[in-house]
Amino acid sequence: MKVELNVNNARASVEVEPRTTLVDCLRDNLGLTGTHTGCEHGICGACTVLLEGEPVRACLMLAVQADGYAITTIEAVAPAPGELSIVQDAFCETHGLQCGFCTPGMVLTAEALLRRIPDPTRADIVSAISANICRCTGYGQIVEAIALAAKRLAGSNLPRQVVPGEPA
Numbered sequence: 001m002k003v004e005l006n007v008n009n010a011r012a013s014v015e016v017e018p019r020t021t022l023v024d025c026l027r028d029n030l031g032l033t034g035t036h037t038g039c040e041h042g043i044c045g046a047c048t049v050l051l052e053g054e055p056v057r058a059c060l061m062l063a064v065q066a067d068g069y070a071i072t073t074i075e076a077v078a079p080a081p082g083e084l085s086i087v088q089d090a091f092c093e094t095h096g097l098q099c100g101f102c103t104p105g106m107v108l109t110a111e112a113l114l115r116r117i118p119d120p121t122r123a124d125i126v127s128a129i130s131a132n133i134c135r136c137t138g139y140g141q142i143v144e145a146i147a148l149a150a151k152r153l154a155g156s157n158l159p160r161q162v163v164p165g166e167p168a
């Protein structure tokens with residue numbers, strides 16, 4: 001089947017089987033391997049991408065279901081090649097990642113949270129990432145990273161998140 005995707009503000013026309021998941025399409029058809037494949041049944045959150053700005057499990061969604069929607073992957077989070085977003089930088093600074101396998105999903109979840117709640121409480125942060133598993137169990141530092149990013153974003157005039165098609 002032919003699917004017209006809008007990924008990271010770019011149009012992509014791909015041929016997929018009806019059973020192809022969005023995560024497989026992103027990785028195999030578009031080469032966007034920053035979206036990770038973990039459990040492949042909706043448990044771990046490693047495959048998290050943003051659909052119209054909201055976190056979704058790309059392993060639970062078929063590529064054909066994404067037709068016409070704006071999708072954001074981790075590749076679009078940094079402001080420019082070689083740079084980090086405020087959230088990514090905060091993860092580095094607080095040691096919010098170890099092996100990095102969960103990190104794209106955590107970062108996108110954090111980006112969505114901070115757009116929705118610019119000044120989150122610790123409980124808000126814990127709740128937001130509660131559906132994302134970190135096998136390195138670095139949750140304390142991840143919560144710290146998101147709190148730091150919120151603080152820094154509050155003092156900046158940078159857009160909180162890249163969402164294709166939406167004003168910042």
Ligand code: FES
Nearest residue numbers: 038039040045059
């Ligand atoms: S790979 Fe999608 S939730 Fe685990």
Ligand code: FES
Nearest residue numbers: 098102134135136
């Ligand atoms: S940093 Fe290794 S799984 Fe989270």
